[in-house]
Amino acid sequence: DAGVIQSPRHEVTEMGQEVTLRCKPISGHDYLFWYRQTMMRGLELLIYFNNNVPIDDSGMPEDRFSAKMPNASFSTLKIQPSEPRDSAVYFCATAPAGGGTAETQYFGPGTRLLVL
Amino acid sequence: GNSVTQMEGPVTLSEEAFLTINCTYTATGYPSLFWYVQYPGEGLQLLLKATKADDKGSNKGFEATYRKETTSFHLEKGSVQVSDSAVYFCALNTGFQKLVFGTGTRLLVSP
Numbered sequence: 001d002a003g004v005i006q007s008p009r010h011e012v013t014e015m016g017q018e019v020t021l022r023c024k025p026i027s028g029h030d031y032l033f034w035y036r037q038t039m040m041r042g043l044e045l046l047i048y049f050n051n052n053v054p055i056d057d058s059g060m061p062e063d064r065f066s067a068k069m070p071n072a073s074f075s076t077l078k079i080q081p082s083e084p085r086d087s088a089v090y091f092c093a094t095a096p097a098g099g100g101t102a103e104t105q106y107f108g109p110g111t112r113l114l115v116l
Numbered sequence: 117g118n119s120v121t122q123m124e125g126p127v128t129l130s131e132e133a134f135l136t137i138n139c140t141y142t143a144t145g146y147p148s149l150f151w152y153v154q155y156p157g158e159g160l161q162l163l164l165k166a167t168k169a170d171d172k173g174s175n176k177g178f179e180a181t182y183r184k185e186t187t188s189f190h191l192e193k194g195s196v197q198v199s200d201s202a203v204y205f206c207a208l209n210t211g212f213q214k215l216v217f218g219t220g221t222r223l224l225v226s227p
Contacts, residue, residue: 033213042217042218042219042220043217045214050213056214103209104162105160105162107152107160
């Protein structure tokens, strides 16, 4: 299994530009999570999906952030317009259905975003 | 609310030393508890987990016991290696598939 695939691995952009991060989940996993990691705030859950439906987006910082999951094989996290304070590592993680609270989440390698 | 508190790092040890990284939690209900490890430049990987009180999770020489009476899940290893240098995250899951992470503890092991 290829694991969770994220692209790009690194992104450098200028303030005001649109940024799109992509994630391909592990086949058969029903849950998909987007996290942001910074030195100041640690690892934060932004949003998660179950069967392609957004379940909880309470962690999305503001309207500039949006996430979609058009099908079971693909999700995007978009920032428009980007700001320097959005610089962080963004992780996608997926998990299988069932198992209650005990299911393991599998993380992708992350996208390191730098907004100048 | 649900939260996880980890000891601040970095933890600096010599190879073959004993490791303890403390983790305590606050949760409603009966959470599952996890330790994840993040190696430099990589995503988080599950290290071990425990789903109920008194369970012991173990993997790669690491162990942690779910202590309900002290609301703790301390990570231990009897003899660390240089290759164990990483950031370790304690986490809990009380349901709805949401993990709550601690702030992470960086471990540095020198030869």
